[in-house]
Amino acid sequence: MKNINKFSDETKTVHAGCSNISEGSVVPPIYQTSTFKFQSADHGARLFSGKEQGYIYTRMLNPTVKAFEDAVAVLENGHKSLACGSGMAAIHTIFATLLQSGDHVICSEAVYGPTNTLLNTVMAKFGVEVDFVDTSNLNAIMHAFRDNTKVVYIETPGNPTLVISDIEKISAITKAKDVKLVVDNTFLSPILQKPLDIGADIVMHSLTKYLNGHADVVGGIVVVNNEDDYQLFRKTLNQIGGVQDPFNSFLVHRGLKTLSLRIERHCHNAMIVATFLENHKNIKWVRYPGLKSHPQHNIAKKQMKDSGGMIAFEIEGGLRAGEIFMDNLNLCQLAVSLGGVETLIQHPASMTHASMSQKQRLKSNITDGLVRLSVGIENVDDIINDLENALSSMHFI
Numbered sequence: 001m002k003n004i005n006k007f008s009d010e011t012k013t014v015h016a017g018c019s020n021i022s023e024g025s026v027v028p029p030i031y032q033t034s035t036f037k038f039q040s041a042d043h044g045a046r047l048f049s050g051k052e053q054g055y056i057y058t059r060m061l062n063p064t065v066k067a068f069e070d071a072v073a074v075l076e077n078g079h080k081s082l083a084c085g086s087g088m089a090a091i092h093t094i095f096a097t098l099l100q101s102g103d104h105v106i107c108s109e110a111v112y113g114p115t116n117t118l119l120n121t122v123m124a125k126f127g128v129e130v131d132f133v134d135t136s137n138l139n140a141i142m143h144a145f146r147d148n149t150k151v152v153y154i155e156t157p158g159n160p161t162l163v164i165s166d167i168e169k170i171s172a173i174t175k176a177k178d179v180k181l182v183v184d185n186t187f188l189s190p191i192l193q194k195p196l197d198i199g200a201d202i203v204m205h206s207l208t209k210y211l212n213g214h215a216d217v218v219g220g221i222v223v224v225n226n227e228d229d230y231q232l233f234r235k236t237l238n239q240i241g242g243v244q245d246p247f248n249s250f251l252v253h254r255g256l257k258t259l260s261l262r263i264e265r266h267c268h269n270a271m272i273v274a275t276f277l278e279n280h281k282n283i284k285w286v287r288y289p290g291l292k293s294h295p296q297h298n299i300a301k302k303q304m305k306d307s308g309g310m311i312a313f314e315i316e317g318g319l320r321a322g323e324i325f326m327d328n329l330n331l332c333q334l335a336v337s338l339g340g341v342e343t344l345i346q347h348p349a350s351m352t353h354a355s356m357s358q359k360q361r362l363k364s365n366i367t368d369g370l371v372r373l374s375v376g377i378e379n380v381d382d383i384i385n386d387l388e389n390a391l392s393s394m395h396f397i
């Protein structure tokens with residue numbers, strides 16, 4: 001197919017990365033091979049020297065992985081992308097590529113717990129300094145800058161509090177300061193937000209979530225917007241080795257084909273569920289970007305096409321009430337992760353963000369009573385009935 005970039009996202013999700021496939025196959029075949037034969041000694045030497053393009057070894061690149069990487073780059077309006085073995089492998093690849101000992105990172109305080117921990121432990125061990133700030137506050141970002149700041153890393157909406165950072169405004173700051181802006185776009189997917197279009201330099205996703213969508217693969221991806229960055233990232237990823245394997249790339253590429261349909265239903269269901277929760281007497285507060293009560297609702301409207309499938313809320317009665325509520329659910333599954341077709345619920349303080357200290361969590365507004373819901377694509381009435389049943393089981397508290 002020619003000119004895939006001119007099509008809409010609904011069409012891109014179906015066709016991107018599926019052109020130029022050998023033997024006329026409609027979907028990319030799985031090249032389940034670790035290595036590729038050279039036609040001659042000279043051919044091998046030419047491939048290694050970069051004088052000729054071609055496949056050498058699957059850690060370096062594989063056609064199934066490449067087809068999938070092309071698809072995500074098209075959807076993010078990026079130059080190229082690099083598929084990794086997990087979202088954390090992608091984040092590590094980003095930090096290892098952009099930073100060296102003595103450099104400083106400004107990171108959203110609302111981030112996935114292990115992102116915070118990676119910076120505070122592994123990256124700190126290698127001499128990288130970090131400040132976690134409320135990146136919805138531009139002044140806080142400005143104040144955090146130091147002479148050695150090299151990267152601003154934001155997650156928007158942030159996990160689990162759904163704090164929203166203004167990508168365009170932050171990118172004006174990072175461009176003026178000549179530092180890289182990295183956006184974790186996991187909570188929305190490129191259907192709802194395209195950070196590269198509004199000033200970000202690098203985008204990452206945990207593929208484990210919406211892009212795959214079926215809770216059966218762990219993966220990550222880094223999207224870059226120029227060839228120089230691509231070469232730098234490819235070298236680092238090749239050395240670290242945290243690549244995605246061909247079979248998982250095939251699965252996520254398959255999942256990608258229904259991304260826009262799934263996202264439509266996630267958004268539809270989540271808006272109804274968030275409204276239901278906001279009006280329920282046993283709920284203390286609800287955070288959902290589509291609700292007017294969300295503190296950054298206007299920024300959400302500006303930079304997001306719709307509000308996504310993630311909701312955070314707190315039940316009256318604190319942690320104990322939350323435990324009883326979660327144990328009384330039937331349809332909503334008690335599990336970490338998010339972005340799959342099934343509705344999942346979890347408790348960040350004891351689960352996804354348990355690796356952070358309570359002090360760090362409270363600074364990031366992750367209260368002990370916060371519950372996070374990843375709204376699936378089931379019938380929304382079934383989801384609401386399940387929530388209502390569990391909430392009514394708490395009348396004795």
Ligand code: LCS
Binds near residue numbers: 087112184206208
């Ligand atoms: N970025 C975000 C925003 C995430 O939510 C996660 C995982 C990652 C990066 C890391 O990706 P992974 O290595 O797991 O593919 N978030 C999870 C969560 O909230 N529950 O379980 C995993």
